[in-house]
Amino acid sequence: MSTNNSYKTFDTSLKVIAPAKVNLHLEILGLRKDGFHELAMLMQSIDLFDEIEFFKTTNSEIKLSCDNPNLSLNDDNLIIKAAKLIRRVSNNEQLGVEIYLKKNIPIGAGLAGGSSDGAAVLLGLNELWQLGLSIKQLEELSAELGSDVPFCLRGGTQFCFGRGELVEPVSQGDDSMAVILVKDPKTSVSTPWAYSRYKELNSTNYLNLEKDFEVRRKFLREVSWINPLTSLNPPPLKNDLQKVIEPITPAVRNGLHFLSSLNGVLSLAMSGSGPSCFAVFANLDSAQIEFKKNQKKLESLGFNGWCCSFRSKGVTLCL
Ligand code: C5P
Numbered sequence: 001m002s003t004n005n006s007y008k009t010f011d012t013s014l015k016v017i018a019p020a021k022v023n024l025h026l027e028i029l030g031l032r033k034d035g036f037h038e039l040a041m042l043m044q045s046i047d048l049f050d051e052i053e054f055f056k057t058t059n060s061e062i063k064l065s066c067d068n069p070n071l072s073l074n075d076d077n078l079i080i081k082a083a084k085l086i087r088r089v090s091n092n093e094q095l096g097v098e099i100y101l102k103k104n105i106p107i108g109a110g111l112a113g114g115s116s117d118g119a120a121v122l123l124g125l126n127e128l129w130q131l132g133l134s135i136k137q138l139e140e141l142s143a144e145l146g147s148d149v150p151f152c153l154r155g156g157t158q159f160c161f162g163r164g165e166l167v168e169p170v171s172q173g174d175d176s177m178a179v180i181l182v183k184d185p186k187t188s189v190s191t192p193w194a195y196s197r198y199k200e201l202n203s204t205n206y207l208n209l210e211k212d213f214e215v216r217r218k219f220l221r222e223v224s225w226i227n228p229l230t231s232l233n234p235p236p237l238k239n240d241l242q243k244v245i246e247p248i249t250p251a252v253r254n255g256l257h258f259l260s261s262l263n264g265v266l267s268l269a270m271s272g273s274g275p276s277c278f279a280v281f282a283n284l285d286s287a288q289i290e291f292k293k294n295q296k297k298l299e300s301l302g303f304n305g306w307c308c309s310f311r312s313k314g315v316t317l318c319l
Contacts, residue, residue: 011056012055012056013053013054013055013056013128014053014054014124014127014128014317014318015051015052015053015054015124015317015318016051016052016054016120016121016123016124016315016316016317016318017049017050017051017052017120017315017316017318018049018050018051018052018105018113018116018117018119018120018152018315019045019046019047019048019049019116019152019155019311019313019314019315019316020045020046020048020049020105020111020112020113020116021043021044021045021046021111021112021116021148021151021152021155021271021272022043022044022046022111022179022181022271022272022278023041023042023043023044023110023239023269023271023272024042024043024044024157024235024237024280025040025041025042025220025235025237025238025239026039026041026238026239026240026241026272027039027040027041027216027220027238027240028195028198028202028206028240028241029206029207029212029213029216030206030207030208030212030213031199031203031206032163034163036147036163037163037195037198037199038162038163038207038213039147039160039161039162039163039164040159040161040213040216040217040220041159041160041161041164042157042158042159042160042170042220042226042235043112043148043151043157043158043160044156044157044310044311045152045155045156045157045310045311045312045313045314046179046181046308046309046310046311047308047309047310047311048104048105048111048181048306048308049104049105049116050101050102050103050104050105050113050116050117050120051101051102051104052079052099052100052101052102052117052120052121052124053099053100053102054097054098054099054124054125054128055097055098055099055100056096056097056128056129057096057097057098058094058096059096060093060094060095060096061096061097061098062080062083062084062087062096062097062099063096063097063098063099064077064079064080064099064100064101065098065099065100065101066100066101066102066103067101067102067103068101068103068107070107071101071103071107077114077117078114078115078117078118078121078145078146078149079099079101079117079118079121081118081145082117082118082119082121082122082125082141082145082149083097083099083121083125085122085141085144085145086121086122086125086126086129086131086133086141087125087129089131089133089137089141090129090131092129095125095129097125097128097129099121101117106183106185106276106304107188108188108189108190109183109188109271109272109274109275109276110189110191110270110271110272110273110274110275110276111181111271111272111276112148112151112152112272114146115145115146115147115148115149115151115152116152116314116315118142118145118146118149118152119142119145119149119150119152119153119314119315120152120315122138122141122142122145122153123138123153123315123317124317126138127317135153138153139153139154142165143165147162147163147164147165148160148164148272149165150164150165150166150167151164151165151167151314152314152315153314153315154167154169154314155311155312155313155314155315156169156170156311156312156313156314157169157170157229157310157312158170159217159220159221161217168221170226170227170229171227172226172227172228172229172230174228174229174230174231174310175309175310175311175312176231176282176283176284176309176310177230177231177234177266177280177281177282177283177309177310178280178281178282178283178284178286178287178288178307178308178309178310179278179279179280179281179287179307179308179309179310180259180262180278180279180281180287180290180291180305180306180307181271181276181277181278181305181306181307181308182255182258182259182276182277182278182298182303182304182305183251183255183275183276183277183303183304183305184251184254184255184275184302184303184304185302185303185304186251186302187249187251187275188275189245189249189273189274189275190273191272191273193273194241194244194245194273194274195241195273197244197245198240198241198243198244201244202240202243202244231266231281231282231283234266234267234280234282235266235267235280236267237267237268237269237280238269239269239270239271239272241270241272241273241274242269242270242274245270245273245274245275246270246274249274249275251274251275252270252274252275252277254301254303255270255275255276255277255303256268256269256270256277258294258297258298258301258303259277259278259279260279261294262279262290262294263290264281264282264286264287264290265279265280265281266279266280266281266282267279267280268280283309284307284308284309287307287309288307291305291307
């Protein structure tokens with residue numbers, strides 16, 4: 001359903017891109033009263049994105065189609081949830097839209113593809129339906145949709161605290177860095193399962209007090225490698241979920257092993273709840289050279305791979 005429409009005037013249609021993220025730091029601090037985990041994270045948008053087109057309709061229907069047949073198009077999809085949420089807030093249930101999703105970010109991969117799609121819908125429908133909600137209002141709605149959605153709305157390089165929804169910009173990021181990202185297409189990991197597995201094995205070490213959480217947040221804000229975050233001062237990468245997913249997931253072990261064999265890798269880790277893994281490079285050129293050199297090997301291992309730079313923005317309207 002891709003069209004040649006110009007998106008310069010958003011009267012009847014528009015397009016939004018929804019970037020993936022990787023976790024440069026994912027630390028689980030403890031368990032919250034709401035059952036979620038208290039986190040201290042550093043997240044980074046990357047230049048791998050879904051493309052979402054919106055077409056205004058007058059039939060009060062919210063309809064989704066997608067080029068990937070493995071994706072649910074029903075009410076459990078964050079795109080539908082986000083569209084219904086923002087329409088409810090608009091107090092105009094007559095508003096209708098047809099949404100077409102071109103899914104480039106792998107599903108169930110720890111890259112926040114679904115969360116980014118949700119954030120893109122809030123941004124896109126606010127514009128298409130001319131609702132006039134402020135960024136602050138969109139941020140509040142985004143937190144209702146999921147823990148990673150506020151990050152996806154802002155994007156770039158951000159600390160994410162609380163259950164992940166409290167975002168704080170990092171003063172000095174470096175968008176010239178790049179990643180090679182790998183994922184076994186036959187493996188996916190459920191995020192709730194990953195957290196419950198972590199709890200099973202580690203809850204005796206959880207912190208319990210807000211003041212102890214704050215010590216960890218302060219530590220993360222001030223660690224030497226964050227200011228400035230550059231290829232000369234590369235992020236060491238940490239992911240607590242990797243400790244429980246890697247030992248039982250060959251796709252993660254093999255992915256990390258492949259990445260560790262590349263030249264010019266600054267650091268590597270699993271992203272989110274996995275199973276995708278990534279290696280950080282000083283710049284896109286050096287990552288691309290290694291990516292091309294190793295593409296056959298990657299294919300022979302049965303992995304999908306991407307080479308992309310860091311990105312300074314989250315979901316973005318295409319003009
Ligand atoms: O917020 P989101 O819907 O992305 O979370 C998915 C699941 O991951 C939650 O239902 C929960 O099981 C787990 N989770 C968690 N603590 C967080 C974020 C997610 O336990 N901070």
